Amino acid sequence: MIRWLVAMLFAANLAAAQVAVDPERTSISDGWWTLEVAVGLDQITPYRVFTLDEPRRLIIDVEGASFGDLDASTLLSGDRAAAVRFGPLRPGWSRMVVDLAEPLMIAQASMTAVGDGVDLTIVLERATPESFAANAGAPPDPGWDVITGFDPKVAQELAQSEDFVVVIDPGHGGIDSGAVRGGIKESDLMLLMATELAVMLKAQDGVQAVLTRDQDIFVPLSARMTLAREVSADLLISLHADALEEDDARGAAVYTLSVGGGSAAAQRSVERHERGDLLAGVDLDAADDRIATALMDLARAETGPEARRIADALVASMQGQGVLLNSNPRREGQFTVLTAADFPSILIEAGFLSNAQDRAVLATPEGRARIARAIRDTVVLLAR
Numbered sequence: 001m002i003r004w005l006v007a008m009l010f011a012a013n014l015a016a017a018q019v020a021v022d023p024e025r026t027s028i029s030d031g032w033w034t035l036e037v038a039v040g041l042d043q044i045t046p047y048r049v050f051t052l053d054e055p056r057r058l059i060i061d062v063e064g065a066s067f068g069d070l071d072a073s074t075l076l077s078g079d080r081a082a083a084v085r086f087g088p089l090r091p092g093w094s095r096m097v098v099d100l101a102e103p104l105m106i107a108q109a110s111m112t113a114v115g116d117g118v119d120l121t122i123v124l125e126r127a128t129p130e131s132f133a134a135n136a137g138a139p140p141d142p143g144w145d146v147i148t149g150f151d152p153k154v155a156q157e158l159a160q161s162e163d164f165v166v167v168i169d170p171g172h173g174g175i176d177s178g179a180v181r182g183g184i185k186e187s188d189l190m191l192l193m194a195t196e197l198a199v200m201l202k203a204q205d206g207v208q209a210v211l212t213r214d215q216d217i218f219v220p221l222s223a224r225m226t227l228a229r230e231v232s233a234d235l236l237i238s239l240h241a242d243a244l245e246e247d248d249a250r251g252a253a254v255y256t257l258s259v260g261g262g263s264a265a266a267q268r269s270v271e272r273h274e275r276g277d278l279l280a281g282v283d284l285d286a287a288d289d290r291i292a293t294a295l296m297d298l299a300r301a302e303t304g305p306e307a308r309r310i311a312d313a314l315v316a317s318m319q320g321q322g323v324l325l326n327s328n329p330r331r332e333g334q335f336t337v338l339t340a341a342d343f344p345s346i347l348i349e350a351g352f353l354s355n356a357q358d359r360a361v362l363a364t365p366e367g368r369a370r371i372a373r374a375i376r377d378t379v380v381l382l383a384r
């Protein structure tokens with residue numbers, strides 16, 4: 001059995017190549033005792049293959065490839081794979097996640113020449129739940145989950161600057177699109193809002209703004225926090241837009257970290273916004289619960305009251321700008337991005353993508369600008 005496989009090529013000219021994926025040669029099918037995954041590529045390229053437990057998934061990362069031409073509904077045949085999704089992961093890399101219906105371990109993974117291209121073939125064999133669990137886990141690569149698109153020099157300059165540094169965190173991205181309603185992806189809309197907000201904030205004296213992602217890539221929650229810490233953030237603002245099954249919920253709301261467990265509704269909202277790490281195959285086992293709890297305690301004591309004051313001021317400011325607020329605009333929840341102890345953080349629900357009117361407002365520059373102006377006015381007061 002293979003625990004994981006990382007095939008890297010150390011040729012600079014290959015690393016930046018655009019790799020075409022052939023849908024005709026790409027399939028996920030049951031063998032007699034196996035699950036067989038084939039990805040048809042037009043050239044050899046670096047890749048990583050591994051499995052994750054709880055839930056059981058096969059993860060395939062391919063450099064330079066876009067899975068955009070694949071159709072998830074026709075890729076699967078057989079019963080051993082339950083679902084598949086794919087999308088951009090980080091700059092230059094795409095990921096495919098195959099949900100496994102039973103414990104299956106990687107028996108073979110290889111790239112072989114086929115005509116003008118290559119086939120990446122992965123064969124998985126049945127395993128016991130115990131052996132699957134023992135062999136699951138991402139390859140040890142400390143640099144992998146760290147954002148690579150961000151210039152360390154810029155981070156250092158921001159960390160040393162006297163300015164008020166706002167980290168804007170557009171929710172989701174890449175393989176994790178967040179809510180999708182009426183043709184609008186939460187990940188795209190939040191990136192647009194974040195970009196517009198950054199322009200507005202940077203125009204203020206003594207204010208700097210930086211984004212946790214500036215393109216359609218997947219950034220794990222932990223990496224977003226790491227970036228905020230690297231630039232010595234004075235405030236982190238995470239941007240989301242929720243979607244519910246029913247379409248009557250409307251309006252913007254501002255979350256801070258809940259002091260207690262938070263309401264059941266808030267917990268469901270956290271799950272909706274944070275399942276991306278799970279969907280995208282982030283190895284959550286790597287997180288240290290003990291440290292997380294200690295950080296939460298600190299957050300409550302030090303940055304908690306400050307974040308709550310900022311959130312209250314922002315809600316008032318949004319009202320002044322004519323932003324339609326939710327009937328319960330000040331909320332609390334246990335969002336990962338709100339747990340930092342070294343800077344205050346808030347999470348803004350810009351509106352509900354499940355509501356057609358909210359969607360229409362957020363689709364216009366003026367609708368987004370109202371929220372951005374409210375944030376700007378709140379930040380300017382803080383930066384003084």
Ligand SMILES: [Zn+2]
Pocket residue numbers: 171172178179186239240241242272273
């Ligand atoms: Zn979200």
